[in-house]
Amino acid sequence: MATRRSVAIYARISQDRGGEGLGVDRQLQDCREKTARLGWTVADEYVDNDISAYDRRKKRPAYERMLADIAAGERDAVVVYHIDRLHRAPIELERFVDVCSIAGVKDLKTVSGDYDLGTGDGLLHARLLGIVAAAEGDAKSRRGKRKMREKAENGQPHGGGMRPFGFEKDQITHHPEEAAVIREAASRALAGESLTSLVRWLDEADVRTVTGRPWATTTLRQLLTNPRNWGVRTYKGAEPVKAVWEPIIDPADGARLRSVLLDPSRRTNRTARRYLLSGLGRCGRCGEVLVSHPKRGVRKYECRTSANHKGCGKISITAELLEEWVVEAVLHALDSPAMAQSLAPGSDDTETERIRAEVTRLRQRQEELAEMYADGEIDRAGWSTARNRMQNRVRDLDSALAGLTRRHAADPYLGKGEELRQQWEQMNLDRQVAIVKSVLNHVTVLPATVPGRHGLDPARVQPDWRR
Ligand SMILES: [Zn+2]
Incomplete structure (x- = not known):
């Protein structure tokens, strides 16, 4: 009976356990060995790549494909490295248990333990481990957020990700050429020059964004209205504070830029009304x-x-x-x-x-x-x-x-x-x-x-x- 098992192996790459040897090859290798020890056959391997395990909005296509195969009666067991590879939230485990129970799949094996989904104890065990994994993820994401907020409140740069235009990689030192571009664009915008015309100028001067793309009116508006340029650190929901870096442009000019470039009438009218006497x-x-x-x-x-x-x-x-x-x-x-x-x-x-x-x-x-x-x-x-x-x-x-x-x-x-x-x-x-x-x-x-x-x-x- 055991040899007739058609096993689904599931593996997932994520950063939540970075440095603990949980590369996908290692996961798959251990799962294959486990399957072989049981004398079962690997029917298919399902591998998802989601970088953060705790961003629950992210879809997992391989996981969904596996659930569909289980529901279709084509798999009789699931082997996974650790139960935290399988699910990111307790609610996902419940859906998994439902699908398995309808399809008659009772065996969930991990490298370190087995769960008989057909018994109350097995289910309870799986659920508890799922809850622990989810709590770890939440705590990690909370710690990350707290750290981000702390940095923001101290006026320090975000740190991660792409450097902002006008600044070096440390996000504090001015990038001399780009800072000069910000100054000139700001003064021309304040003098009434349109964003379209400024984009044309940047294009002709071969000035690119930090990702190497040409500027567009939307990206230029974002750049010129960003308080970072006048030495203000903002963070969602928090009071803006004085940044640790030097302002590129005068804060008074910054405030004027925001009122000129973010004026809602200017933005909607631009597309909606192109004639002087519309409605008149x-x-x-x-x-x-x-x-x-x-x-x-x-x-x-x-x-x-x-x-x-x-x-x-x-x-x-x-x-x-x-x-x-x-x-x-x-x-x-x-x-x-x-x-x-x-x-x-x-x-x-x-x-x-x-x-x-x-x-x-x-x-x-x-x-x-x-x-x-x-x-x-x-x-x-x-x-x-x-x-x-x-x-x-x-x-x-x-x-x-x-x-x-x-x-x-x-x-x-x-x-x-x-x-x-x-x-x-x-x-x-x-x-x-x-x-x-x-x-x-x-x-x-x-x-x-x-x-x-x-x-x-x-x-x-x-x-x-x-x-
Ligand atoms: Zn008429």
Whole structure:
């Protein structure tokens, strides 16, 4: 009977017992000898390589294959060097015991001991050893974490792993060339240069990351916003502390870099909004918001009819022309005494209150209309028309409210339209949008009166200034 055994040998490489001669060859050799002593046959050897035994998220493909073979009835015994090779957590042992019990596999052999999974004692023994192994692993991982935290709290570098860009292998001494790169990139980013442009510069200068890869905007943002550069040691969940190494850049610059490069509006807008007047254009026929998109290579703002857009689809204008006109008008408006007065601090509170009151009134009116429709007092078309009109008005009011809170964007330029004009081209889109929105509620585009006309007919454009 014994000779008919079809044995699964399981081995696992990990660092948790490093230096104790637990190389996979040694494990396999001992298991084969054990199997031979029993007079059994090795059916297959299953070897996993997981470096840390106690990272339980890691999958073990060979182990899973072995369980599948046991479940399929193709194995009658398991031989393993030590029970801690087989399982990393008590819960895994329970699953193993379940699979074995369904398949009728009772023999679990290790080089140092045998477990009869078919008896209570054997099971208990296996479980106890499993628990001991798991506890050892937890303690080791806790010790590792405590040591890491201690280092962090003393401002010492992490130590392990790859050296950070800008530092030598000791993670304390500055790497002279790389530190110079960090300084220059930081000062250029603070001067308003985009990450894309900085990545291009690094590429042309043949500057690589510590892994030898080209820089990308994401990796460069991570680099420039890392407090390590200004001599601060951080550790997850702990107070940042002064690091033992010298700062590469000034801490004040570091704080500014974080606010510039980690500003969430800058990051989301970069992909979501690429047009200056997105959300600000209105159809002069139906009042819908104009949608911006390129059409045969030319950017347009258009009223659209589609599943998502309920416009009339009859208005379209070249984006560049409209943007030029609006920017000119905004610069001009900032110089006008009337605008200067309306934007002056102090007029905010009453205006905000007035807008909020109107929004509330409109929302109440919308509910009344819905009830009237429900009661059959008005028909669907009447309800729908009135509702759309009110929704558009609410949207305008919301954008006016948002403008009130964003108003400070244009404050430095009040009465200085000319100064703003000189800086305009160098500003990034988000800054430009903020300034436009701080003075303009929306801009309505009327139908073209002269067909095929080139350039912009100013009569088509009606700005609604914030008042
Ligand atoms: Zn329309």
